[in-house]
Amino acid sequence: MNNEEKKMESRKPHIAVFPSWGMGHLLPFVEFAKRMSIHHGFAVTFIAPPAVTEDIRTLASSLPDIRFVEVSVPQLDSFPKSNPATRFAEMEKYKDPVKDVLGSLKDDLTAFVVDFFCTALIEASAALHIPAYVLSTVSASSLCLMLFHETLDSQTTESLKGMDGPVHVPALPTMPARYFPSSMQDRTHPIYRLFLRNSRRLCNADGILINTFQDLESGSIRALIERKHELLPKGVEKGPEIYPIGPLIRCPDAGHERSGCLKWLDGQPDASVMYVSFGSMNWFLPPDQTRELALGLEASGYRFLWVLRSDKDVSALLLPGFEMRTRDRGLVWTSWAPQIPILSHPSIAGFVSHCGWNSTLESVMSGVPIVAWPLYAEQKTNAFFVANEIGLGIEPEWGANWWVGKDEVEKAVRELMEGEKGRKASMRAAELKESARRAVAAGGSSMDVLTALAGQWKNRVS
Known part of the structure; x- marks a missing residue:
């Protein structure tokens, strides 16, 4: 075996991820990275702003195959960090810096995984022909509504917040309007339009990984896989593949001082x-x-x-x-x-x-x-x-x-x-x-799905 062959054999498959702010988003990303590193032998690069990187370093400090690349853009001061408008707006500014980072990693990368707030970054990945995936940190049920948002918008001119009765979504139980996400309630609110655009951007991903498992949300998962065409925006024929890989949850840390x-x-x-x-x-x-x-x-x-x-x-x-x-x-x-x-x-x-x-x-x-x-x-x-x-x-x-x-x-x-x-x-x-x-044990539904996906990604290693 020559040196080049040895180098190819020893090279690990490599993915890059870009999470969003907040522990509700960071924790699933870190657990996903751990599983890809420990169980499937991947190297993982987190691309993130400095403040987010600091949180991730703390959460993933024990894993040697997780790396960090910090990217910065001018901050927007018009909204608090927790406001979704801030997240969507800042992602537009991150597209070029992220594209540069992905370009520097391109020879090694098999996939790029982003948070659902970061779908604007799929454009950076697509320009480099790197497959892009969304890691959904919300339920399969909520994801169904996200994908159906544009269709629902076209079916009525009334805001959900003004409706008293139930609203029908294909393949899901009929649900009263007030239970729909707040981002879908008021057609006059700027957040509504941002999430509406995101409904179509989600469809640009090659796949959506969901932090859920079969026995927990079997009906919603079935809707996403078997009747996805009924949920997708008009003009989207195939849509992303669906991968339920959860629960992505930390194990209790017995090493910390007892509270x-x-x-x-x-x-x-x-x-x-x-x-x-x-x-x-x-x-x-x-x-x-x-x-x-x-x-x-x-x-x-x-x-x-x-x-x-x-x-x-x-x-x-x-x-x-x-x-x-x-x-x-x-x-x-x-x-x-x-x-x-x-x-x-x-x-x-x-x-x-x-x-x-x-x-x-x-x-x-x-x-x-x-x-x-x-x-x-x-x-x-x-x-x-x-x-x-x-x-x-x-x-x-x-x-x-x-x-x-x-x-x-x-x-x-x-x-x-x-x-x-x-x-x-x-x-x-x-x-x-x-x-x-x-579900997450050997032979479980989520483990099998993630193992199959990891196999697809490994096959891209040249």
Whole structure:
């Protein structure tokens, strides 16, 4: 074997990825990179702004085959970083710098994987004839709606926020209009137009990798694979291939110092505590709704761990004396909380969740049923499917503008902890926990899909 042949044999297949901002997007990308590196022998290059790279380095510090290339563009100051308009606008500016980086890596690259906020970068990849894929960090159900957005827009001139009745989407359960993602609700809002354009840009990808698995969203996955043509924008004939490869979720890290809230959970009986948290973005309810939630938790009589981080005085958000009255059975935790270890703790019986997709998958992996309380983005879609299709949880009784009074909070907590719906949700959660583990194990549905895709990419190595 000559030197050139030896070099070719030792060269690893190589992919580049470009994630979006926020832990809900970064974590699935890092877990995807880990699987490609550990299980399939790929080298992975993260292309990202400096601030994002810093987060990724921390999350993926133990993997030697993950590399980093930083790219920078002038920042846009008109929107906060969390605003989707910022993400879409900045991606337009990243196209040329990313194309330069991809060009420098072109001889080694077999694929380029981007976040669904970063579909503008597919143009950079296409110009270099590098196959481009989207890693969808939302559910298969939400992806169906994203792809159908342009068709739905052409079918009506009315905003969904003005509709009272259900809306039909091919191959999906009929869903009330208010459960559609906030980006699809108001036709007059700039975000609506940005997501509408993204509906078609998603179709420029060679494939879409979804952070989900067969047993969790079988109906939506079937819709994307078997009836995709009914969801795609007009004029798009084939569309991207679909690859359900989840759940892409971290394993609990036993090496970190044990959090105080976990020590508190150690002292509680098994399956006795309701965990309450509204996500890593530190979203919290308006003060009057926060107080209703507090009153409902107190009235339920059940133990609770409530993560309530705020730049305000938390005591001022709650009713006077609440923490004192509930000190024997409740803990209001105002610091960062390790969600996966909390959900996997034996004392946890249920989860009052905003239904962000990462939190939903973490609940699935831990076998914990959900009280679905969505706040924004596609969380309402997730909540609908969690409660009505997947069977993983229940919803409180909503008032106007998604208001939940203290009586409804108490009722929802009691139902999940002791009612028939709660019993069924707990059984379903236990089933899905095992299904999720099987999906990513050898021979599982998600592992098989990712292995086949990795094989396709390896075949491109010259």
